[in-house]
Amino acid sequence: YIHDAKLCLEPFLGEGGLKQGIFEEQLESCRQSIVRLKEDKDSGRLPFLSIPEQRDDLVVCQTIASSYRANCSDVVVLGTGGSSLGGRTLYGLASSAFGPINGGPHLHFIDNIDPHSFDILLKKLDISKTGLIVVSKSGSTAETVAQFMALLPAFQKAYGPEKLAERITVITEPRPNPLRKLARDLGLECLDQNPLIGGRFCILTIVGLLPAMIAGLDVAALRNGAAKVVEQAFNTEEMAKVPAAVGASVATGLLRQRNIRQTVIMPYEDRLANLGLWYNQLWAESLGKEGKGTTPIRALGTVDQHSQLQLYLDGPQDKMFTVIYHDTKGQGLPVDSVLPKGEDSLSYLRGRTLGDLLTISAEATTQTLARNGRPVRKFLLEKIDEETLGALTMHFMLETVISADLLGVNPYDQPAVEQGKMLARRLLKEL
Numbered sequence: 276y277i278h279d280a281k282l283c284l285e286p287f288l289g290e291g292g293l294k295q296g297i298f299e300e301q302l303e304s305c306r307q308s309i310v311r312l313k314e315d316k317d318s319g320r321l322p323f324l325s326i327p328e329q330r331d332d333l334v335v336c337q338t339i340a341s342s343y344r345a346n347c348s349d350v351v352v353l354g355t356g357g358s359s360l361g362g363r364t365l366y367g368l369a370s371s372a373f374g375p376i377n378g379g380p381h382l383h384f385i386d387n388i389d390p391h392s393f394d395i396l397l398k399k400l401d402i403s404k405t406g407l408i409v410v411s412k413s414g415s416t417a418e419t420v421a422q423f424m425a426l427l428p429a430f431q432k433a434y435g436p437e438k439l440a441e442r443i444t445v446i447t448e449p450r451p452n453p454l455r456k457l458a459r460d461l462g463l464e465c466l467d468q469n470p471l472i473g474g475r476f477c478i479l480t481i482v483g484l485l486p487a488m489i490a491g492l493d494v495a496a497l498r499n500g501a502a503k504v505v506e507q508a509f510n511t512e513e514m515a516k517v518p519a520a521v522g523a524s525v526a527t528g529l530l531r532q533r534n535i536r537q538t539v540i541m542p543y544e545d546r547l548a549n550l551g552l553w554y555n556q557l558w559a560e561s562l563g564k565e566g567k568g569t570t571p572i573r574a575l576g577t578v579d580q581h582s583q584l585q586l587y588l589d590g591p592q593d594k595m596f597t598v599i600y601h602d603t604k605g606q607g608l609p610v611d612s613v614l615p616k617g618e619d620s621l622s623y624l625r626g627r628t629l630g631d632l633l634t635i636s637a638e639a640t641t642q643t644l645a646r647n648g649r650p651v652r653k654f655l656l657e658k659i660d661e662e663t664l665g666a667l668t669m670h671f672m673l674e675t676v677i678s679a680d681l682l683g684v685n686p687y688d689q690p691a692v693e694q695g696k697m698l699a700r701r702l703l704k705e706l
């Protein structure tokens with residue numbers, strides 16, 4: 276999924292990067308982390324690493340997805356954090372700022388509880404042509420349950436008790452919980468979420484894949500891409516050839532050696548814009564514990580080149596960078612067709628396309644950061660499709676759990692988030 280692992284290694288070790296000795300030490304620790312991860316995978320303790328091998332869990336989803344595709348103009352997905360960001364990231368492949376790309380319903384991922392947005396949603400959408408998916412692993416997240424109960428009367432009115440189950444699907448873990456009870460009382464379909472896969476690791480489970488299927492994406496290819504990453508990581512002795520081990524070594528090594536406390540993820544293409552949102556949660560919620568962790572920053576290609584790049588180059592030297600793009604040279608609309616002959620001030624655009632500009636901008640940012648002594652790696656993707664996105668997401672999940680092992684924190688819990696949830700419930704009772 277990236278042309279050459281060296282691409283992600285060399286800039287990190289160059290000027291402004293990591294000392295070779297520290298890098299090698301960290302890399303050696305990764306070897307042990309990977310052995311432990313493999314044992315946990317094989318014993319079934321870490322099923323997110325085995326997801327790519329699964330097939331049968333998607334059969335029910337396929338039926339639901341076909342029905343939503345055939346009957347709905349819109350599908351609202353309720354959920355927050357890991358119950359929303361995975362699906363949203365995958366949907367980026369099938370949609371644009373102007374709506375879905377290849378037919379199929381328009382998906383709306385609603386994770387905030389802003390009442391204004393819900394008022395607009397009910398005004399804008401034809402509920403009689405809208406499907407609803409409600410995702411909450413615990414089934415007790417106040418925001419998600421409240422969103423559901425707020426929208427339910429409109430769906431009950433549009434569909435009546437008999438047809439409600441055809442348009443509302445609930446995803447939650449199998450154990451009894453308030454959302455499951457509500458769904459059962461209403462006679463709704465409840466899909467089981469694997470209790471051993473936490474929200475931020477469930478992008479390739481039914482949580483992310485049901486929306487992806489409704490959007491018409493090839494979910495087998497998503498899982499294939501992820502499977503290749505797991506296979507590559509677990510079947511080599513050469514840690515320098517495992518991009519997730521390299522990334523984890525560099526991130527934790529730079530923290531040790533240079534106190535690099537922020538990590539910027541900067542995809543250049545709109546289809547990958549939400550990857551940064553998803554990554555923010557994955558990295559922050561998995562590593563930010565016991566006074567440890569580094570802060571993820573989400574940036575987008577040329578947009579932030581014209582805003583945050585000032586800080587990146589000229590501000591504090593406390594960041595590392597991941598630039599993600601694929602070669603779009605020669606693609607897209609030509610930008611020189613209206614240039615009058617003899618017009619010199621824009622002559623650098625002659626013979627160029629929008630795709631040229633995008634790729635050259637990504638190259639320029641990477642090189643400028645490297646020349647200014649900022650640790651930067653680039654992921655030069657072969658293409659942007661389901662397989663690549665499956666690979667990228669698995670890569671980042673692996674990189675995160677290996678980093679957690681190197682930092683000595685548990686990547687799978689989120690005590691501070693749980694504290695916030697409990698506090699919200701208490702205040703709702705008290706205020």
Ligand code: PA5
Nearest residue numbers: 356357358411412413416474475
């Ligand atoms: O990664 C996590 O565990 C959290 O961010 C959850 O995804 C988020 O809090 C939503 O939880 P739930 O799916 O239980 O509603």
